Amino acid sequence: MNKIWIGLLAGLILGAVDGATAWFYPETKNLLAGIMVGSSIKGMVVGILSGWFARKVQSTGWGIAVGAAVGLLFAFLVAATDTVNGRHPYLEIMFPGFVVGAIIGFLTQKMGATPMKRQEL
Amino acid sequence: MELSDSVLAHLRHVAALPDLSGTRYELESEIGRGGLGVVYQALDRELDRRVALKVMDAALAGEARLIARLEHPAVVPVYDTGSLPDGRTFYAMKLVGGARLDRYIAGNPSLAERLRAMRRIGEALAFAHTRGVIHRDLKPQNVMVGEFGEVYVMDWGVEAVAGTPAFRAPDAHLDQRSDIYALGALFQFVLPAAAPPALRAIVAKAMNHDPAERYPDVPAFLADLERFQEGSAVEAWREPWWHRLRRFGERNAVLLWLLTAYVVVKFLLFFLRKV
Amino acid sequence: MDADTSIGGHNAQFPSTQVSLLDAAASGLSGEALERVIALYWKPVYRFVRLKFRKDNEDAKDLTQGFFTSALQRDFFARFDPAKASFRTYLRMAVERFAANQHESLNRQKRGGDVRFEPIDNQAVAGESAEEIFEREWRRQLFSLAIEDLRAHCEQSGKQVHFSVFEAYDLTDADHPSYAELAARCGLPETTVTNHLAWARRMLRGFVTERLRGTTSGPRELHEEARRIWN
Numbered sequence A: 001m002n003k004i005w006i007g008l009l010a011g012l013i014l015g016a017v018d019g020a021t022a023w024f025y026p027e028t029k030n031l032l033a034g035i036m037v038g039s040s041i042k043g044m045v046v047g048i049l050s051g052w053f054a055r056k057v058q059s060t061g062w063g064i065a066v067g068a069a070v071g072l073l074f075a076f077l078v079a080a081t082d083t084v085n086g087r088h089p090y091l092e093i094m095f096p097g098f099v100v101g102a103i104i105g106f107l108t109q110k111m112g113a114t115p116m117k118r119q120e121l
Numbered sequence B: 001m002e003l004s005d006s007v008l009a010h011l012r013h014v015a016a017l018p019d020l021s022g023t024r025y026e027l028e029s030e031i032g033r034g035g036l037g038v039v040y041q042a043l044d045r046e047l048d049r050r051v052a053l054k055v056m057d058a059a060l061a062g063e064a065r066l067i068a069r070l071e072h073p074a075v076v077p078v079y080d081t082g083s084l085p086d087g088r089t090f091y092a093m094k095l096v097g098g099a100r101l102d103r104y105i106a107g108n109p110s111l112a113e114r115l116r117a118m119r120r121i122g123e124a125l126a127f128a129h130t131r132g133v134i135h136r137d138l139k140p141q142n143v144m145v146g147e148f149g150e151v152y153v154m155d156w157g158v159e160a161v162a163g164t165p166a167f168r169a170p171d172a173h174l175d176q177r178s179d180i181y182a183l184g185a186l187f188q189f190v191l192p193a194a195a196p197p198a199l200r201a202i203v204a205k206a207m208n209h210d211p212a213e214r215y216p217d218v219p220a221f222l223a224d225l226e227r228f229q230e231g232s233a234v235e236a237w238r239e240p241w242w243h244r245l246r247r248f249g250e251r252n253a254v255l256l257w258l259l260t261a262y263v264v265v266k267f268l269l270f271f272l273r274k275v
Numbered sequence C: 001m002d003a004d005t006s007i008g009g010h011n012a013q014f015p016s017t018q019v020s021l022l023d024a025a026a027s028g029l030s031g032e033a034l035e036r037v038i039a040l041y042w043k044p045v046y047r048f049v050r051l052k053f054r055k056d057n058e059d060a061k062d063l064t065q066g067f068f069t070s071a072l073q074r075d076f077f078a079r080f081d082p083a084k085a086s087f088r089t090y091l092r093m094a095v096e097r098f099a100a101n102q103h104e105s106l107n108r109q110k111r112g113g114d115v116r117f118e119p120i121d122n123q124a125v126a127g128e129s130a131e132e133i134f135e136r137e138w139r140r141q142l143f144s145l146a147i148e149d150l151r152a153h154c155e156q157s158g159k160q161v162h163f164s165v166f167e168a169y170d171l172t173d174a175d176h177p178s179y180a181e182l183a184a185r186c187g188l189p190e191t192t193v194t195n196h197l198a199w200a201r202r203m204l205r206g207f208v209t210e211r212l213r214g215t216t217s218g219p220r221e222l223h224e225e226a227r228r229i230w231n
Helices: A003-024 A029-056 A060-080 A090-110 B005-016 B058-068 B101-106 B111-130 B176-190 B197-206 B218-230 B241-251 B253-274 C021-026 C031-053 C057-071 C087-109 C130-156 C160-170 C179-186 C190-213 C219-230
Strands: B025-033 B038-044 B049-056 B078-083 B089-094 B143-145 B151-153
Touching: A003 A029, A003 A090, A029 A060, A029 A090, A060 A090, A060 B253, A090 B253, B005 C130, B005 C160, B005 C190, B005 C219, B025 B049, B049 B058, B058 B078, B058 B089, B101 B111, B101 B143, B101 B176, B111 B143, B111 B151, B111 B176, B111 B218, B176 B197, B176 B218, B197 B218, B241 B253, C031 C057, C031 C087, C031 C130, C057 C087, C087 C130, C130 C160, C130 C190, C130 C219, C160 C179, C160 C190, C179 C190, C190 C219
Parallel strands: none
Antiparallel strands: B025 B038, B038 B049, B049 B089, B078 B089, B143 B151
16 A cells, blocks of 8 residues: 555544544534544545655655644644634644644655655666 | 703794795784684785684694685685695685674673674574584684674684583584574673663573574574564563563654644643633 | 594605504504603603602602503503593503502501601692693603604704704794894804794604604594694
8 A cells, every 4th residue: 555545544534533522522512523524534635645745755754744734734724714603713623633644644654655766777 | 951941832832833934925923722723814925915824733624624615794704725834734814803702892882783793693603504514612702893893703613622611502412503502692791781681581592401492593593683673572582561561662652652642732722721 | 544643744754653552552562652651751750759749859760660660560551541531641640649559658667657648739830730740841851852853853864954053043041043143153044044943843843743642542632632732
């Protein structure tokens, strides 16, 4: 399985789990299904991008950094388009999104097949 | 005539010196005494380089010829052989610089460096075994570590002559398993005082009194070493569960930290929200 | 014949004339073989007896002579077991037993014998043990005999110059002269001096081996004793 698929799968699963934690917040409890779907999609996007990056650059540190950054970005986008109780839930979405992105970045670096480098002639 | 002590000592020394007049070598100094014979430093006049010259009785030369066929980075290469006028045989080989293993260990290298040396020694031994050569006298005095970390195992195939019994297996017959015993004893010598229990278990397994209980061959020994270095479970040692857990934690440290961070973040957000 | 019995290998100058002790004993010890054993061991036994049992010159001589006369009459060689010890050790222990027995009978003769038999092991010579003393004296005699063999050989083959060069350099107690000095002294080129020395030393080694061969049980003991000498 190549790294992009790893990223997609990891992003899907972790995104779903992250979305599911909304169950603990009463104000979002009833929107759980929608949140989980959205979070999963967000995760998959982050995963695809991280996986692509991991194919190009093999470095655990950079993988984590890039994953975290991308995760933060998309978390921001989601938070910006979302309103809960009249305010944007920046903190609640971006912070975890940052960490989840880091995890996805780490996993895409450690797992999956790297493309064979073309022989320099 | 009455020989004084000093003359006697002198005669013993000079009559033992090899007469290299018919050869291309020029005797320079004595380096040491191995199991088979004396080793001298000599100058190869034709190639203008220094070599080690091992001089032994012709009867013992057969074993040396077998070893001369071994080609391996950790086996000292043999360049030349010949007969001396007094009937002895000589072998010219690479002059190895560096320190003997006992001196190398006295310099207190790191555990990683010690393990690397052990691996090199083990690889040499494994190679020799596949060629049917048994060392029979493996001990720190027979291993040299060069300045770049290269390792040489020397004095092959000589049965230990009342040398260092600590490294000699209790077996009646000296074969590959007794070499493994010696390898374990060597490992014990190489390890620092406070060595991890997994490594001590490897030593114990290699030095088991019953040859059947030791590692079946050198590659098995090396594999266990490698497992230790990777952080996997070592075959020789059954570790307690908390030790296994800690090892798991060390191997997957990064991931565990990231997951912890996630949980912490979630908790903080949850409880701070209430405020 | 294994490779060992011709010590010179292809060197025709050194035919091996000696048989091992075991081979000699098997065919009934010849006079010559016996002579060689005594030639090697007489002096070491004498010195050993003097040092260890604190005998004076006459008593030591008597004891030594007595030992060789009696011991060599009684199956001495037949009872030697090479697996247990070297011939040298075996002989030394026989000397000690002999000396003890002599003292016993001496004591019985002197009524109220107050003559104490105290074999002192740690001698004045820097705390050497009896074995070490005996081995040292034995080695000394071995080399002395080999040097005499070399001298005789040089005389027979007209190589007196070789021997005198060897004598001047290797047998001197004083500081060794340089090769150049020696060459000047003998009126020879320096390369000749080094060649003569190398030849003489090589021959000496051969003669030592030959003397050793006639007083050891066989190749294995010969090897072991040779190793002790040259190492």
